[in-house]
Amino acid sequence: MTIKRDGEDMSGAKDFRYLIPESLFKEITQKASEEYPNIIHGWLFAERKENFGICTKFIKNPDLRKNKVHVKPRSWMRYKKSKIYNMRKFKAELGVDIVYMWHSHPSGNEKLHAIDKRILKYLSNGVMIIVIPSVPNKTPEQKAHLVGWYYDKRYTKKPIIEKMVFEIISE
Numbered sequence: 001m002t003i004k005r006d007g008e009d010m011s012g013a014k015d016f017r018y019l020i021p022e023s024l025f026k027e028i029t030q031k032a033s034e035e036y037p038n039i040i041h042g043w044l045f046a047e048r049k050e051n052f053g054i055c056t057k058f059i060k061n062p063d064l065r066k067n068k069v070h071v072k073p074r075s076w077m078r079y080k081k082s083k084i085y086n087m088r089k090f091k092a093e094l095g096v097d098i099v100y101m102w103h104s105h106p107s108g109n110e111k112l113h114a115i116d117k118r119i120l121k122y123l124s125n126g127v128m129i130i131v132i133p134s135v136p137n138k139t140p141e142q143k144a145h146l147v148g149w150y151y152d153k154r155y156t157k158k159p160i161i162e163k164m165v166f167e168i169i170s171e
């Protein structure tokens with residue numbers, strides 16, 4: 001079965017690669033470290049090429065209040081509308097191909113949190129990027145890391161959840 005993918009993700013092709021330049025990887029994980037142990041969030045932009053997608057820049061949302069734990073959206077509908085609105089706005093204004101939402105997991109856990117899953121379930125389709133800050137004085141040492149999760153329950157009863165492994169490339 002071929003699943004048509006659109007919007008923020010890249011391609012359904014099995015050999016599709018996700019790339020992030022080393023400098024961008026360092027910047028985004030550094031931001032997460034600076035705000036540790038608070039959770040930060042923002043947008044990550046990427047360009048679609050033939051058989052790969054390459055991240056080009058990111059922005060961090062201004063934090064209205066500092067959260068150390070996941071909090072569920074106060075209004076699910078507003079959350080969804082705001083996501084769609086922002087993605088369209090970035091695509092139009094910045095001319096970017098792909099817009100991802102990202103947030104940090106200060107704990108170092110690369111897996112989706114229960115609240116992340118609830119959000120994706122509500123949206124029914126989307127990508128969530130998890131940014132893990134490096135925490136050198138933790139045992140074992142927590143290393144900077146970035147991973148994506150693709151979620152789709154539009155065409156199947158059981159949601160498809162795929163891990164997106166990003167390759168760090170030196171420019």
Ligand SMILES: [Zn+2]
Nearest residue numbers: 103112113116
């Ligand atoms: Zn999360």
